[in-house]
Amino acid sequence: MPTLQEIALKTDGADARIVSGHRMCSGCGIGPLIKTVLAASDKPVIVLNATGCLEVTTSVYPFTAWNTPWMHLTFENAAAVAAGVESAYRSLKRRGKIDSEVNILAVGGDGGTYDIGFQALSGALERKHKFMYLVYDNEGYMNTGNQRSGATPFGASTTTVPAGKVSNGKPQWRKNLVEIVAAHRIPYVGQAAVHNTLDLYKKAQKGFNADGPAVLAVLQPCTTNWSFDPALTMQYSKLAVETNFWPLYEIENGVVHVNTKPSNRKPIEEFLKGQTRFRHLFKPGNEHVIVEMQKMIDDEWARLLKLEESGIQF
């Protein structure tokens, strides 16, 4: 079992695969998220990064925060680039040009994953390249100032679907990426949250060690565009789990396992309050939106437990 001490040691000093001097916003959870995931690999990691917050803040020439082989190509193709790297790795290994072992990590935000990068991801999973795809999910295009994505939750106000006199923000529920990628019959899919370091680390380990493609989806509360005090990033992550808004679960070889079952799930208002994108929901007359949201969360949670209980494999 890993300990917080072991993880801390791996994320500091010469062993750190990502270092200080990056330009993420103060309090951004992507930092702890990516350093924890990278620490979970017992082999060198090659990172293929989609355009997004992580990419732009870590690679402004001539400064790079990466202490591991890293590449950015464009927005929608991190999984395809990873597929190319993995194919090169297998080819060069077979031909005796290299002998080292590596892990390959593709990483993107929700925009680069749920939306524009979805086809490349699906293709790479279907072809069973051995790599892990990490999505840090801040529920919209946060790098460019809070535009709607397929991961934006119901009721959230974004700059492209703002709340207004006749709008309560996004009218659709979010895409269920975890189940969609699990339908590719890949060996490992995990859903984690940035505040739960040990759970995140263990899931990243499983993903790296899986015998085939793995996907890790991690909620990443955005201090800038969800607009909360940067000190509260971990608190919002925790509340997302405690309200069942973002359950911690995994699908290992098709079998669903729910890692954390809050004994007393908190009402969704606990998560919503303090976030500018949900502020309109607390205006008189909009109570029904929160009621609807609560029902959807409870229904989804009940469904997830049933999936687990049934033992039916994905």
Add this chain to the structure above:
Amino acid sequence: MSERKTWQELELGVELPAATSLGYKTGGWRVLRPVWNASECIHCMICVNYCPDMAIPVTKSEEGVAGKGGRLFKGVVRLETNLDYCKGCGICAHECPTKCLSMIREEEAEQASCKL
């Protein structure tokens, strides 16, 4: 500020060697400064693992360091926050289980260090 490279001096395909961002100090962004009271610390590593700026260094201590309640903490222990990079988000102070970290305004900290 170092001289910018000419086009003839650029790396092929603008490839960069590892970890050059260590030369980019983000501490200047800070409005609040974390103050660590080592005598209350239990070296739980929560702040270290949460730090978005990888700004809390750790070391392995065999002889141990004194922490909360005068106890000796051995193994992986944290050190002073690296203010070259800390952006002052306050996650460490907010999440600290023993409240051994607090945030003070940067100008207060500077005044205090001037007095010293």
Add this chain to the structure above:
Amino acid sequence: MGVRKAITGAEAAAEAMRQINPDVVVAYPITPQTPIVEQFAKYVADGIVDTEMVPVESEHSAMSATVGAEAAGARAMSATSSQGLALMWEIVAATPGLRLPIVMPLVNRTISAPLNIHCDHSDVMGVTTVGWIQIFSENAQEVYENLLLAIRVAEDTRVQLPAMVNQDGFITSHAVEPVEIFDDAAVRTFVGVRPLDRGLLDLQHVRTIGAMVLPDYLLEVKRAQEEAMMHVFEVYAEAGKELSAITGHQYPFFETYRTEDADAVIVVLNSAAGTAKVAVDAMRALGKKVGLLKPILFRPFPYAEVRDALKDVPVVGVLDRSMDFGAYAPVYTEIRNVLFELDRRPTTQSYIYGLGGRDIMATEIESVFEELLSGKLDPEHQRYIGLRG
């Protein structure tokens, strides 16, 4: 001496790829490129090559994965046509800036709409500004040899730029011709092995590839890229000389055919140059002094050399297999640029031909020569070969 095989242009490309035996080939099928991929897949299936072949879900991913493999340190190839090139355009445009020497056959086909699967050059002419080396091939033999040459030029340390090798869709890609395939061992020595030293998989040198470059450096990056492109001429000539030792063929930047003493010269790319040679011979047989200039290396464009070849020609007709709506056609534009520096410039005339696979006959080219010799020209307005109405 090689072995003569009756194969298509697509198969000739696949033969070159068989001999190159790349580390990785990533492709998505599209007419008329498909037979290249199919033939190469067969080589993989039969163990004739040990390439890692990745049949992806789109051309966008094809070029993305090719770039990934090349950046990892492999020698990677792809192949495409038309819409496929259009879909991968974003990544095609990103490749030269990363200085990745990917070599890709392009089977020229018109760009939709309207939908049409046949040959013209509207696909390649949409990417000539992004920084790939562009090489054109008249026939299957040239396709084969140009691909071998392209590997050496692209990967040379002075260059490190991607290269496309063009052939005409169906006309070249699907027509069977005798092609001389040279000795595997000699060709493999010529193409060599791509070193790992720039790759992500070179773990001794941890590197960041594709950093974000702001206004303080972008101009310098692009200037360096231009310099690399200018080195193509010398490298192309050197590598061409080495390849000649195997093939006995020459590798000029362009081919001239009976241009000495010519009163009129036609400039045309790819397979139509073959037809034009027939027309030149027919005209010469009638005592008419006409000739042909066939550009081969189109990017970088050898302005000075082409100027020298055309400086004493009174009339130059340029045949373009694509249009640039509201502007001069692409090849015509280059030829006009070539001639500008001359004190006594030839008269020029632009012709559009062969769009969407419309055949061009030797007799039509003869008519063009007649028109060029007649002096009834209008250099500022393009004419259309075989247009109704």
